[in-house]
Amino acid sequence: xxxxxxxxxxxxxxxxxxxxxxxxxxxxxxxxxxxxxxxxxxxxxxxxxxxxxxxxxxxxxxxxxxxxxxxxxxx
Amino acid sequence: xxxxxxxxxxxxxxxxxxxxxxxxxxxxxxxxxxxxxxxxxxxxxxxxxxxxxxxxxxxxxxxxxxxxxxxxxxxxxxxxxxxxxxxxxxxxxxxxxxxxxxxxxxxxxxxxxxxxxxxxxxxxxxxxxxxxxxxxxxxxxxxxxxxxxxxxxxxxxxxxxxxxxxxxxxxxxxxxxxxxxxxxxxxxxxxxxxxxxxxxxxxxxxxxxxxxxxxxxxxxxxxxxxxxxxxxxxxxxxxxxxxxxxxxxxxxxxxxxxxxxxxxxxxxxxxxxxxxxxxxxxxxxxxxxxxxxxxxxxxxxxxxxxxxxxxxxxxxxxxxxxxxxxxxxxxxxxxxxxxxxxxxxxxxxxxxxxxxxxxxxxxxxxxxxxxxxxxxxxxxxxxxxxxxxxxxxxxxxxxxxxxxxxxxxxxxxxxxxxxxxxxxxxxxxxxxxxxxxxxxxxxxxxxxxxxxxxxxxxxxxxxxxxxxxxxxxxxxxxxxxxxxxxxxxxxxxxxxxxxxxxxxxxxxxxxxxxxxxxxxxxxxxx
Numbered sequence: 001x002x003x004x005x006x007x008x009x010x011x012x013x014x015x016x017x018x019x020x021x022x023x024x025x026x027x028x029x030x031x032x033x034x035x036x037x038x039x040x041x042x043x044x045x046x047x048x049x050x051x052x053x054x055x056x057x058x059x060x061x062x063x064x065x066x067x068x069x070x071x072x073x074x075x
Numbered sequence: 076x077x078x079x080x081x082x083x084x085x086x087x088x089x090x091x092x093x094x095x096x097x098x099x100x101x102x103x104x105x106x107x108x109x110x111x112x113x114x115x116x117x118x119x120x121x122x123x124x125x126x127x128x129x130x131x132x133x134x135x136x137x138x139x140x141x142x143x144x145x146x147x148x149x150x151x152x153x154x155x156x157x158x159x160x161x162x163x164x165x166x167x168x169x170x171x172x173x174x175x176x177x178x179x180x181x182x183x184x185x186x187x188x189x190x191x192x193x194x195x196x197x198x199x200x201x202x203x204x205x206x207x208x209x210x211x212x213x214x215x216x217x218x219x220x221x222x223x224x225x226x227x228x229x230x231x232x233x234x235x236x237x238x239x240x241x242x243x244x245x246x247x248x249x250x251x252x253x254x255x256x257x258x259x260x261x262x263x264x265x266x267x268x269x270x271x272x273x274x275x276x277x278x279x280x281x282x283x284x285x286x287x288x289x290x291x292x293x294x295x296x297x298x299x300x301x302x303x304x305x306x307x308x309x310x311x312x313x314x315x316x317x318x319x320x321x322x323x324x325x326x327x328x329x330x331x332x333x334x335x336x337x338x339x340x341x342x343x344x345x346x347x348x349x350x351x352x353x354x355x356x357x358x359x360x361x362x363x364x365x366x367x368x369x370x371x372x373x374x375x376x377x378x379x380x381x382x383x384x385x386x387x388x389x390x391x392x393x394x395x396x397x398x399x400x401x402x403x404x405x406x407x408x409x410x411x412x413x414x415x416x417x418x419x420x421x422x423x424x425x426x427x428x429x430x431x432x433x434x435x436x437x438x439x440x441x442x443x444x445x446x447x448x449x450x451x452x453x454x455x456x457x458x459x460x461x462x463x464x465x466x467x468x469x470x471x472x473x474x475x476x477x478x479x480x481x482x483x484x485x486x487x488x489x490x491x492x493x494x495x496x497x498x499x500x501x502x503x504x505x506x507x508x509x510x511x512x513x514x515x516x517x518x519x520x521x522x523x524x525x526x527x528x529x530x531x532x533x534x535x536x537x538x539x540x541x542x543x544x545x546x547x548x549x550x551x552x553x554x555x556x557x558x559x560x561x562x563x564x565x566x567x568x569x570x571x572x573x574x575x576x577x578x579x580x581x582x583x584x585x586x587x588x589x590x591x592x593x594x595x596x597x598x599x600x601x
Binding site: 027035038043 | 236239388391392396397398404416419423424456460463
């Protein structure tokens with residue numbers, strides 16, 4: 001989880017990334033930010049994030065991202 | 076059948092009447108019959124291609140859906156549960172490969188029809204100019220709304236493949252989704268998951284929904300007939316003679332085109348959404364007052380939203396998150412860290428906008444337009460840290476109303492400049508016209524009567540100007556208070572005054588009458 005928060009903090013977003021749960025819905029994360037996050041998550045956790053997983057609900061909060069990473073690590 | 080024709084109005088009136096008179100379970104079938112009639116009016120040849128797309132999408136969707144069902148029931152069965160983890164993985168992968176194969180074939184068929192019918196002549200003309208060849212162009216039919224319905228079916232197929240929606244087994248239901256007539260002319264490119272809840276449902280007559288739908292249709296006609304079609308002759312004259320009308324005229328042409336395109340496209344979408352609303356069907360919004368955007372990225376989140384999200388979901392993200400591109404990015408990072416990180420985003424943005432340009436038309440002006448959008452978005456992204464620092468250093472200035480207006484005007488003018496490629500339909504001519512704004516002058520000439528030689532009288536300008544002002548005021552109201560119709564609905568008598576007046580305005584000031592040639596919606600040609 002800390003690593004995900006670190007990735008989000010590096011993006012200098014206009015929100016409290018530890019508590020916000022509408023990062024995509026409210027347009028806080030741009031498409032370009034999302035791709036940066038996907039690249040970082042793939043790199044740091046050695047996972048492949050398939051296109052089907054790129055949904056708002058998987059990137060709306062740090063917790064949702066963490067859940068997705070755990071699921072992909074499990075598969 | 077043009078949206079602005081009397082035939083369409085009669086078609087709608089009859090449809091609305093029969094729709095609420097027949098047993099509700101037949102309503103969606105009536106809509107399908109209406110689709111066939113509407114489409115057949117545009118030519119039976121187009122209908123043949125539409126039917127092929129429907130058949131392919133239905134079959135592929137069904138095969139993928141069946142594969143998912145079989146997979147789930149097998150994995151839940153004792154036999155499936157007994158499989159070791161690794162073998163389960165291999166088994167699932169096999170199923171996945173089969174679905175991928177079905178999806179690929181279906182996409183090749185659907186997109187192949189679009190590519191062949193829309194882009195063959197573009198391909199031939201490029202081959203001719205590259206190799207000095209003299210290949211003859213083809214004279215194939217371009218089915219109405221092919222770009223829109225193809226993109227809808229592609230989204231359906233990919234969503235089934237990604238398990239975002241369940242496959243529809245009923246061929247006629249897939250046919251209705253693909254051919255729902257209000258969406259055929261110019262979108263919005265709707266998703267199966269969004270539309271299916273209300274498209275196939277049984278609808279009782281609802282007075283509020285009916286009133287809101289009719290009001291929306293009326294507002295759409297106002298934009299199209301009073302503003303867009305009135306400005307059309309001036310836009311045609313200004314863009315048709317770029318050598319004569321350069322300098323100030325080029326800027327005026329770009330501003331007129333901005334108003335015409337907005338009124339035309341959003342007007343058409345208002346009619347589309349209004350028709351759907353009368354029928355009780357929910358269609359997602361395609362515009363959120365885009366001319367109030369403060370930067371290009373925001374503009375594209377508010378203009379033609381359904382197209383932007385389509386390209387984002389089905390091109391930009393799958394490409395930028397593709398394992399191969401990620402690997403390449405990792406490799407580059409070992410030598411050039413910064414560039415390696417940004418490479419997937421840069422490449423995907425350029426490819427996405429190249430395709431967006433091509434989707435708009437089979438011509439280089441659209442491709443250059445798309446790529447310039449990408450370049451500006453990427454430059455803005457590069458300057459983001461600088462802009463953030465500037466905002467932090469000058470919070471009072473950047474938070475002021477004046478600065479907001481400056482940002483809005485800047486974005487608007489950039490979009491007007493890019494759109495010159497659409498106006499002039501020729502890359503060198505567009506660049507020349509843009510350059511002339513700064514070099515050729517002609518300001519005095521433009522405002523000494525020359526604008527009255529463009530096919531518009533003083534009264535035409537006054538009516539168009541008041542129309543634009545009304546659209547602006549409504550947009551400000553929507554920006555501040557949300558739906559204007561909801562606001563009026565709360566005041567019992569007001570809708571009964573406002574909308575008859577609006578209808579009267581459309582009747583009195585709509586650009587039609589003897590000699591008027593009703594023009595097609597601009598986006599219909601895409």
